[in-house]
Amino acid sequence: MQAPQDDAGAGGTGDRAEAQGGSRNPGDSGSAGSSEGKGSLSGPGHLSDPRGLEGRSGCDGQGAHGGPESQSGPAREGAVGEVAVATPQCEQAAHAPGSRGDAGPMARGSRSRLLEFTLIVPFQSPLEADMAHRSLAPDTQRQPGVVQKEFTVNGSTLTIRWTAEDPVLFRISINSFLDRLSLVVRNIQRLGLPASLKQGRGKGPES
Amino acid sequence: MPVVLGFEGSANKIGVGVVRDGEVLANPRRTYVTPPGTGFLPGDTARHHRAVILDLLQEALTEAGLTSQDIDCIAYTKGPGMGAPLASVAVVARTVAQLWNKPLLGVNHCIGHIEMGRLITGATSPTVLYVSGGNTQVIAYSEHRYRIFGETIDIAVGNCLDRFARVLKDVAERMLSTGECTPEDLCFSLQETVFAMLVEITERAMAHCGSQEALIVGGVGCNVRLQEMMETMCQERGAQLFATDERFCIDNGAMIAQAGWEMFQAGHRTPLSESGITQRYRTDEVEVTWRD
Numbered sequence: 001m002q003a004p005q006d007d008a009g010a011g012g013t014g015d016r017a018e019a020q021g022g023s024r025n026p027g028d029s030g031s032a033g034s035s036e037g038k039g040s041l042s043g044p045g046h047l048s049d050p051r052g053l054e055g056r057s058g059c060d061g062q063g064a065h066g067g068p069e070s071q072s073g074p075a076r077e078g079a080v081g082e083v084a085v086a087t088p089q090c091e092q093a094a095h096a097p098g099s100r101g102d103a104g105p106m107a108r109g110s111r112s113r114l115l116e117f118t119l120i121v122p123f124q125s126p127l128e129a130d131m132a133h134r135s136l137a138p139d140t141q142r143q144p145g146v147v148q149k150e151f152t153v154n155g156s157t158l159t160i161r162w163t164a165e166d167p168v169l170f171r172i173s174i175n176s177f178l179d180r181l182s183l184v185v186r187n188i189q190r191l192g193l194p195a196s197l198k199q200g201r202g203k204g205p206e207s
Numbered sequence: 208m209p210v211v212l213g214f215e216g217s218a219n220k221i222g223v224g225v226v227r228d229g230e231v232l233a234n235p236r237r238t239y240v241t242p243p244g245t246g247f248l249p250g251d252t253a254r255h256h257r258a259v260i261l262d263l264l265q266e267a268l269t270e271a272g273l274t275s276q277d278i279d280c281i282a283y284t285k286g287p288g289m290g291a292p293l294a295s296v297a298v299v300a301r302t303v304a305q306l307w308n309k310p311l312l313g314v315n316h317c318i319g320h321i322e323m324g325r326l327i328t329g330a331t332s333p334t335v336l337y338v339s340g341g342n343t344q345v346i347a348y349s350e351h352r353y354r355i356f357g358e359t360i361d362i363a364v365g366n367c368l369d370r371f372a373r374v375l376k377d378v379a380e381r382m383l384s385t386g387e388c389t390p391e392d393l394c395f396s397l398q399e400t401v402f403a404m405l406v407e408i409t410e411r412a413m414a415h416c417g418s419q420e421a422l423i424v425g426g427v428g429c430n431v432r433l434q435e436m437m438e439t440m441c442q443e444r445g446a447q448l449f450a451t452d453e454r455f456c457i458d459n460g461a462m463i464a465q466a467g468w469e470m471f472q473a474g475h476r477t478p479l480s481e482s483g484i485t486q487r488y489r490t491d492e493v494e495v496t497w498r499d
Contacts, residue, residue, distance in 0.1 A: 135301040138483035139294040176250070176291060180298045183257045187302040190261050191275075194306065205281075205304040205311040205479050 115170050117162045121181065128188060129158045135184050136177070147173045209279040209471055212267065212303075213464025214260070216296035217288025217316050218341050219247045221256040223267040224461025225278075226468050229326055233270035234454065234461040235263050244372070253291035260299050267460065275307040282467025285313030285477070286488030288341065293484035301482060312467045313477040316458075317342060317490040320424040321353060322469055323462035328449035334418045336409045336437070337490075339425030339458075340365030343405075344490060345412045348498060352491045356412040364401055365427045371397055402433050406440050413446060422449040428456040473497040 123129040133153050140149075147164040160177065164170035210227040222236035239255035241247045268274065283300030286293060304311040321335050335346040335353075343364045345357040362370070375383070375390050382388055409421060421441055427433065434450055441448040455462060473496045 131302065131305045134305060134479045135298045138301070138480065139297060140483055176253075176294075179253070179257060180295060183260075183295060184298055184302050187261060187299055188306065191303065191306050194275075194308075205301070205309065205477075205482075 113165070115162075115164050115167060117170070117174060119160045119162075119174075119178075121158045121160075123156045123158065126153070126156050127193070129153050129156050131188065132181070132184050133158050136180055139180075149173070149177075209468060210271075210273065210277055211280045211282050211312075211464045211468040211471055212264075212278045213314070213319075213460045213462070213467050214281075214283040214296050214300045215316070215319065215458050215460045215463045216256045216260070216292045217284045217286070218292065218458060219252050219255075220458040221260055221263060221292075221296065222458060222460035222463075223260070223263040224459055224464040225267050225271040225273065226461055226464040228468075229465075231461045231465075232273070233267040234459055235266040235270060236457075236459050237263065246369070249289045249291040252289060253295040256292050257295045260296060263460075264299070264303070278307065278309060280312055280467060280471045281307070281309050282312040282314050282463050282470075284316045284319065284463055284484075285482070286485040287316055288484075288486060290484065290486050293486070297482065297484045301479060305479075310471070311477045311479065311482055312470050312475060313482055314463045314466045314470065315488050315490060315493050316463075317344065317346070318353060318493055318495075319462040319466040321346065321422075322466040323455050323459075324422045324424040324449065324451055326465050327451045327455055328422060330420045330422050330447075330449040332418070333420035333422035333449060334409060334413045334416060335422045335424060336405060336428070337425045338364050338405060338423070338427040338433075340369065340427075342425060343427075345405075345408050346490060347412055347416050347418065348495065349416075351495045351498065353493070353495060354491055355489070356415070357408040364405065365425070367401065368398065368427070398432065402430075402436050405433070406436050409437065410440050410444070413444065419444075419446045420449065421446060424451065424456060426457045429453050469497040 121129075121132070123132065130153055133151055137151050146166060147162060147169050150161040150163075152159040152161075162170060162174055164173070208228050210225060210232075213224045213226065215222045215224070219239040219241075220236055221239070222234065224234040225232040237255075237259050239247055239252050241251075281300050281304040283297055284293060285297070301311065303309075317337055320337055320339075324330065324335065325333070332348055334356075335344075337344045337346055341363050343359040344355050346353050347356055348354070371394065375393060379390070379393055382393070383390060412418070413421060421437060423434065423437060428450055429452075434448070437450075438448050450456070475496070
């Protein structure tokens with residue numbers, strides 16, 4: 001196809017408000033009803049959101065913690081966990097050579113630093129965590145090795161860990177993932193978990 | 208009588224279709240339209256699709272008068288196309304397939320066009336001219352593959368025609384200011400030349416294959432002048448021209464459902480772990496086991 005290329009799953013430009021302070025997609029209904037949140041991040045001067053999820057950055061544990069604007073109520077039937085966005089605000093990342101659209105050559109050398117971000121998403125059940133994992137994992141970056149994503153499912157929790165050198169691609173990958181995660185959550189909520197699935201009946205998509 | 212649900216969203220159209228045994232039961236679609244003079248970007252397009260896809264799914268089921276239990280298979284566009292939109296639609300297909308416990312099928316977008324064209328027009332084994340904003344290929348079936356006989360190397364015809372508007376604004380400034388020609392002259396010239404190229408390549412493929420049928424698919428196939436030129440060429444060869452209307456020329460969900468239906472019947476399945484989207488997916492990569 002001759003259309004303009006973009007990374008598989010990339011969300012386009014990285015400067016989107018959605019990623020920064022937890023503002024929601026306009027198309028989203030208030031997908032509320034998280035299970036217990038994980039508490040606040042460490043670091044002075046940051047908001048804590050007890051109902052939100054924990055997003056940890058790999059740089060000195062600092063980061064803004066943004067919760068969803070709409071306050072989540074008690075867990076609704078079929079609802080899955082909320083997602084909060086933690087934006088790494090590491091000095092090192094901000095001053096990484098080649099970031100901020102510098103026109104100069106990308107001379108990283110020994111100054112380049114591995115950026116790391118971990119997102120922990122609690123779901124209502126192991127079934128939903130597993131389902132979300134299977135829906136979200138197959139779309140990999142076009143250039144593997146530039147941004148790495150590692151998925152782990154532990155009980156009802158889906159954990160995704162990003163590592164990358166390039167801060168722009170790093171940000172794009174996380175942002176676009178959050179968009180798709182939000183869509184999966186809405187999808188599960190809207191269609192609902194059928195009883196037969198909970199009991200493990202029927203032949204579904206092969207894994 | 209298998210019923211297949213198909214999701215399509217590789218460019219700026221998002222559609223969900225339902226097909227049962229060659230009958231299109233539903234085919235709702237939305238188009239992401241950007242202001243005149245601007246093109247559509249992957250991130251924005253994906254955002255548009257994410258906002259409407261669940262509604263479209265509901266619409267499709269309602270229109271078809273079916274529930275999830277009536278669906279036998281979930282088909283979606285695996286590629287080719289734009290990454291972000293493809294991925295946004297694929298996650299829904301995977302989630303729906305898991306929620307409803309149905310097998311999943313990744314479909315090649317170009318083959319979706321071909322199979323819908325064959326279904327709607329009844330053409331048996333046509334030489335296909337697939338021309339749209341994102342793709343331009345001349346395709347003929349041979350020994351279980353849709354072989355690409357010709358294609359544009361740099362830019363699809365639809366894209367070219369759209370971008371020419373920008374050329375008219377800047378580069379053509381000189382030519383237009385002297386009054387040497389009008390914008391209409393330049394547009395006419397471009398269209399006539401490009402379409403003549405398409406007709407010629409298609410004719411060569413038909414001569415090579417000894418084919419008496421031509422089928423136009425893809426959004427540019429809606430163009431009446433192109434249809435006219437192709438018709439003239441076909442008549443001169445004693446061949447028959449087939450074309451569909453804008454419901455099926457333009458990207459839609461039912462074409463994915465139809466290709467999915469053929470694949471499903473032939474035993475194809477896409478395991479979740481192999482269901483990743485791919486921006487470059489060649490038409491001839493697929494083994495067309497459902498045809499002789």
